[in-house]
Amino acid sequence: xxxxxxxxxxxxxxxxxxxxxxxxxxxxxxxxxxxxxxxxxxxxxxxxxxxxxxxxxxxxxxxxxxxxxxxxxxxxxxxxxxxxxxxxx
Numbered sequence: 001x002x003x004x005x006x007x008x009x010x011x012x013x014x015x016x017x018x019x020x021x022x023x024x025x026x027x028x029x030x031x032x033x034x035x036x037x038x039x040x041x042x043x044x045x046x047x048x049x050x051x052x053x054x055x056x057x058x059x060x061x062x063x064x065x066x067x068x069x070x071x072x073x074x075x076x077x078x079x080x081x082x083x084x085x086x087x088x089x
Contacts, residue, residue, distance in 0.1 A: 006040075007041045007059075008017060008059040008060075010039055012042075037072045037074060055078075060087045060089070062086070
């Protein structure tokens with residue numbers, strides 16, 4: 001099978017917070033959070049992995065959030081090649 005390379009120029013480092021109750025004028029407290037990494041090429045590689053295709057995501061993870069993105073890609077078993085020199089996610 002021919003490997004498919006995807007390219008993401010701008011990674012999306014996204015944290016979703018979940019609240020049990022919320023309302024106007026009330027203080028809302030998060031009960032849990034979820035971090036995920038995305039971007040067009042990353043999302044395509046995620047879907048290709050689900051389809052059991054061979055893929056490598058090419059991206060530019062940099063700074064603290066870049067490190068989080070790389071950890072998440074590794075946890076999600078998404079092969080990637082990250083160019084980290086001189087960039088910030």
